[in-house]
Amino acid sequence: MTISRRDLLMGGAGLAAGAMALPMLSTKEAIAQAVAKFQPESGASLRLLRWSPFVKGEEDAWIANTKKFTEATGIDVRIDKESWEDIRPKAAVAANVGSGPDIVWVWFDDAQQYPDKLLDVTELATSLAGQYGGYYPASQAYATVNGRFVGLPLATIGNAVVYRDSWVKQAGFSEFPKDTKGLLELGKALKANNHPMGFTLGHGVGDGNNFCHWVLWSHGGKMVDEGGKVVINSPETVAGLKYVAELYKTFIPGTESWLDVNNNRAFIAGDLSVTANGVSVYYAAANDPKLAEMAADMKSTNFPVGPIGKKVELHQTTTACIFKYSKFPKAAQAYLAFMFQADQYNAWLTGASAYCCQTLKSFANNPVWTSKPIHAAYALASETLQPNGYAGPLGPKSAAAMADWIVVDMVAEAATGQRTPEEAAKRAQQRAERIYR
The missing domain is CATH 3.40.190.10 (Periplasmic binding protein-like II)
Incomplete structure (x- = not known):
């Protein structure tokens, strides 16, 4: 019996996000806050390149959240997918030629290979960290270069x-x-x-x-x-x-x-x-x-x-990066700011059915981790993560060695x-x- 990646998981876990000690904003409030903070460019549209999902519920939740953003802002977000193995070369080509997707989900320390091609998102990252309990150290290390964030730590995929x-x-x-x-x-x-x-x-x-x-x-x-x-x-x-x-x-x-x-x-x-x-x-x-x-x-x-x-x-880590060549960097930041708000991010974690582990500590309370015994081994992925560059620093060299x-x-x-x-x-x-x- 053979199955495709898209066949591996049909549907989400069907779990309610539950009451959490998180700053919760309504969809309308979250979008208004993101738009006010970053003032998206007039006529903006975005293209996101992400990895092909192993978990259909995860993809469905991300698309549903994106639809909310588009309906409220008029900013169209095109979502493209590539196989896990093809994300790295596709992202590297985009970085080098200066055209392609506005936002890309990269693996491990890929962002360390071309940090000068990526938008500095330190303001957004630190704001989210203050809002949601801070990042796990290894997750943050993958997304930072010389103390500045060149991407937002998105998830740890527990193994x-x-x-x-x-x-x-x-x-x-x-x-x-x-x-x-x-x-x-x-x-x-x-x-x-x-x-x-x-x-x-x-x-x-x-x-x-x-x-x-x-x-x-x-x-x-x-x-x-x-x-x-x-x-x-x-x-x-x-x-x-x-x-x-x-x-x-x-x-x-x-x-x-x-x-x-x-x-x-x-x-x-x-x-x-x-x-x-x-x-x-x-x-x-x-x-x-x-x-x-x-x-x-x-x-x-x-x-x-x-x-x-x-x-x-x-554990596999993925970081959401915005390319500097994007014509709509403020719209891209507004989009990611909205997607990381508790209502959206919790829905995404729940849809992923324990496949994606949070990078911000406050989301560890998501009920998905205790909903089934088999989830327990995946719950601490971000906490136990050791970067692939161990024991040295992350950077272009560690990224190249892994690549x-x-x-x-x-x-x-x-x-x-x-x-x-x-x-x-x-x-x-x-x-x-x-x-x-």
């Missing part, structure tokens, strides 16, 4: 381990392992029962990056030190690569070519017992009557703790035996040094 509970129990485990040693033993037992695991080792913007950075960090490895010196070729990194080479033996074949949609498809087809994904994979089963038994059997948990003894997780898939390629090479762990770490060091020199 958690999703598994078939009955199969884990059949393998002899009363609960999901909490450490890397236990995960390997579980993988062996599941493979013996013909229920293999599978984690993305291909160029999946979300799942591939999240899993491979966890392999590196959980064993104490890192791309660079605090000063930005490349240190990825280390004993700690090699230890992580030796571990993943053993773990890979328990995987379903083909994970080295997976993109973000492939593990969803394999899990929903019943071919996988364990993977790492957003909550969308659960709803793909929950919203299909034929898969009700599978949905009831699914649970989620955070990644096991490795030798360093603490949780270290990379070049250095960590993902290193982990995949060692896992599949294309290179020894030592060779893979050495090659990653050489590739990273060309960027960080």
Whole structure:
């Protein structure tokens, strides 16, 4: 059975936003406030480029909020979509040629690659921070350059381990392992029962990056030190690569070519017992009557703790940026200011059914996080997020290193035996040094 990205989640969670300790404005008041603050240009129209949704309810909520803005202001907002993998090059081209969408949703530290092409939105960002409890530190780090905001932290897309509970129990485990040693033993037992695991080792913007950075960090490895010196070729990194080479033996074949949609498809087809994904994979089963038994059997948990003894997780982050070339920068800011007001942002979080985690702390009270047990592992994504540039600063170099898939390629090479762990770490060091020199 195969499904498209748009098929993965049909409809929202249907949750009421509930009473929250947030400054609530009516739609009319929120729009009036945004318009008064930024005074949109006469005849303004906007174009937004966003990633293709895995969650239909999330997209529906964003479109509904946009319609409110357009009806009240007369400012038309065209929403275009690209695949997850295509957002990065499309945004980079727009930045370099100086034409295209007014607003773009970028991944991770992509905004750090061309900050001089992006509108300074510090005034808007700090206003929202003061209104809604401040940003989570890592979310803010992705959106700022030299103390100024070049985008608005939009969401953290939580990545958690999703598994078939009955199969884990059949393998002899009363609960999901909490450490890397236990995960390997579980993988062996599941493979013996013909229920293999599978984690993305291909160029999946979300799942591939999240899993491979966890392999590196959980064993104490890192791309660079605090000063930005490349240190990825280390004993700690090699230890992580030796571990993943053993773990890979328990995987379903083909994970080295997976993109973000492939593990969803394999899990929903019943071919996988364990993977790492957003909550969308659960709803793909929950919203299909034929898969009700599978949905009831699914649970989620955070990644096991490795030798360093603490949780270290990379979650996908997305930031809303306005290009400087936009003819309507004030209208763009008014639009985003409205979309971040509590009524709209809570509706968007609710529609996303725990797929998107808030970047402003006050929204942690949204009832979506406690509405279903499977949501719990995703609720703290923004709080536990460690930036991909760890342990050095974010910037053009960390962005380029991620865009070049250095960590993902290193982990995949060692896992599949294309290179020894030592060779893979050495090659990653050489590739990273060309960027960080």
